[in-house]
Amino acid sequence: MIRATVKTLGSEIVPVASAAGRVTASPVHAGADTPRFPASAMDGYAVASHDLAVATLAAPVLLPLGPMVPAGTTPPPLARGTAVPIATGAPVPPGADAVVMRETATLYGDRVAICRPAAPGHNVRAIGEDCSTGSLVLAAGVRIPPDAVGVLTAFGIRHVGVRRQPCLALLATGSELGPGDERASGAELVDSNSPMIAACAAAAGLACTLVGRVADSPAALDAALATALAPGSGDIILSTGGVSVGRFDLVRDRLEALGASVLFHGIAMRPGKPLLFALLPDGRPYFGLPGTPLAALVAFRFFVAAALRQMLGLPPETGIAVHEHPAGRPGITLFLRGRRGRDSGKGLVVDTDLDQRSHILHSLLDADCWLRIDDSDAAAPVARCYPRELLLG
Ligand SMILES: Nc1nc2c(c(=O)[nH]1)N[C@H]1C(S)=C(S)[C@@H](COP(=O)(O)OP(=O)(O)OC[C@H]3O[C@@H](n4cnc5c(N)ncnc54)[C@H](O)[C@@H]3O)O[C@H]1N2
């Protein structure tokens, strides 16, 4: 449902140096052969391999030495029957086809003695051996890891076409939410959902605008939604709280008053049951996350993540098959805080012996993964393990 509804964002061109973490919008091809010239793989002596064909320990071949070839210089052709000292990475002169390591040769004044043959290409990095001009370097729909920046740069790529990064806008509903610092008093509650979701988004490289906290009244919600839904406020709009069945759970009502189409409201999962998903009149997706922090987190980590992946042109997250896990529940998908164990040989073992109640937060800190167990009534219920952190790519 989410993948079928949410549109992939447009693309932009960015310099390779700032492309880490971005998702390729089109295939990336090499801009140059790498290496661009036959290069020495060792510090040593560039030779014509046929000159060494008869070299033995007992009767080494003695070759007069030409001028040194440092890296970054273009050497003249190798004079017949000679060798030249050469640095690692320097171009092998035309006429030479092998490099003998310095340690395996003996210098006698302006001549070098070599006591064994060298095969053609020995210690020479061939043109295009790593990549050839125009070859496919990265497919479309791939997150560019930071270390790939070096690979792309080396392959002569200066710019890449990437998906625009989705921006999020977030509204925290609830009259119980205090002033936003840790000094909530009386029955007030600190808004922990806003910083949690903003931090999760930031860790995935996405900006999240905090629209603010709003009381559970139609007028206050209308005003806050007007800001949250303003054109350009974000590519995806989130709220937390106000989606259950209480008297003050007004999010659905006010969204519909604004012309949004609710595509689902309530889902057979724990935690996160009251999750709401809507399309705004301008086509942007809206998620009404439950207020309960763990439920908001699960809804964000799995459902908002699915929408973000679709916006970025990434495939769905698949997780890892789990072998040993607790039983599921009929008719419900469970998301459990877990600790990854060893692979039993038949699949991963995940320990879920943590407090799984949805109002309990501390056990999240002891978890390193999520275990998703599908409806145990399903024909083939599956359990899969996902990283605790949202990773896009
Ligand atoms: N009669 C029923 N009651 C409830 C049901 C139900 O099916 N029938 N579902 C429960 C489930 S499951 C959940 S989850 C919650 C979700 O309710 P809401 O999305 O309407 O959220 P609120 O009622 O506004 O808040 C729930 C809980 O979370 C705290 N909260 C809210 N916002 C924040 C925030 N920004 N930071 C930290 N904590 C927040 C809030 O104080 C409440 O304790 O409904 C159940 N009820």
Ligand code: MOO
């Ligand atoms: O979503 Mo609620 O946390 O299932 O209790």
